[in-house]
Amino acid sequence: MSTDTSAPTRPAPAPRQPKPLLIDSPHSTLSLVTLWTFVALPFVALVAAVPLAWGWGLTALDAAMAVTGYVITGLGVTVGYHRYLTHGSFKARRPLRVALAVAGSLAVEGSVIQWVADHRRHHAFTDREGDPHSPWRYGTSVGALAKGLFYAHCGWFFDKETTNRARFAPDLVADRDMRTVDRLFGPLIAVSLLTPAVIGGLVTWSWTGALTGLFWGGLVRMALLHHVTWSVNSICHVVGSRPFVSRDKDRATNFWPLAILSFGESWHNSHHADPTGARHGVLRGQLDPSARLIWVFERLGWAWDVRWPDPIRLATKRNVDH
Known part of the structure; x- marks a missing residue:
């Protein structure tokens, strides 16, 4: 009778399950060049705006186009991209859904699916590792x-x-309308820039009118909206008040000076305390134009199941230091 003196066989370790990806494939060189162009060029235009306007180049038509474009594209981002498509603050009929996605795309802040994926990732990892744009990523000095x-x-x-779109925006990836709007982001950039140039040229019947329309209604309008939106990512995580308790390490703040220009988005602490709420300016005196537009959509029957603030729920989240 033989005896087996070899060491007992250990079971093979179970294979590790891969973690869900946070990111997709790297940006191409072309996409990086395009991003730099559409960030740097509008900003240079904004810096040049004051001396250029001093005695030349700004008409009532230019101002009207710039303001109108700012409102349409800004609300496309705040109501469409953000409160509706990212957080599901209300439900909308298909024509409104598509219109909001197109209006947001005209802001040239990113294609609809990528923007939503980035912002959902921001909420999932706010001011922690994994947040795509926390100002605290390098430390507190x-x-x-x-x-x-x-x-x-x-x-x-x-x-x-x-940001990995399949992980953070699977609903939009599966939506044919949103995929179509996403694919048309390039042509929509051209529409956003060239529409005021065409209008300016046709109304004045001059190349000067076309150029000033492009400058004010296209580049300057775009640059201002960009930097207001980005200020919510940067300033509204550093400076301001925190009347509501949010998640651990979440430093989102309310910053009132940007309330009007951001259409209510700078009530950022309130938003992070209740991300799916349709109104961010939930306290007395906090103006929120985006919420007012959602209210109009609801009255018209274009939107329903709007998640308006619940006073009882908000009371449980109030910061005792405020």
Whole structure:
């Protein structure tokens, strides 16, 4: 009778399950060049605006086109991209759904699916590892925070890795309408820039009218909206009040000076305390134009199941220090 003296066989370790990806494939060189062009060029136009306007180049038509374009595209981002498509603050009929996605695309802040994926990832990892644009990523010293503010404001756009759309926006990836609007982002950029140029040229019947229309109604309008939106990512995580308790390490703040220009988005602490709420300015005196537009859509029957703030729920989230 033989005896087996070999060591007992250990079971093979179970294979590790891969973690769900946060990122997709890297940006191409062309996409990075395009991003830099559409960030740097409007900003240069904004810097040049004041001396250029001093005695030349700004007409009532230019101003009207710039303001109108700012309102349409800004609300496309705040109501469409953000409160509706990202957070599901209300339900909408198909024509309104598509119109909001197109209006948001005309802001040239990113294609609809990518924008939503980035913002959902921001909420999933706010001010922690994995947040695509936290100003606290480098530390809390003055130098680190200055670097972090720039990164949160616009530097994060130029990372070579992009948020995984299949993980963070599977509903939009599966939506044929949203896929179509997403694919048309390039042509919509041209529409956003060239429409005021065409209108200016036709109304004045001159190349000067076309150029000033492009400048004010296209580039300057776009640049201002970009930097207001990005300020919510940067300033509204550093400066302001925190009347509501949000998740651990979440430093989102309410910053009232940007309330009107951001259409209510700068009530950022309130939003992070109740992300799916249709109104961000939930306290007395907090103006929220985006919420008012959603209210109009609801009255017209274009939107329903609107998630208006619940006073009892809000009371449980109030910060005792405020």
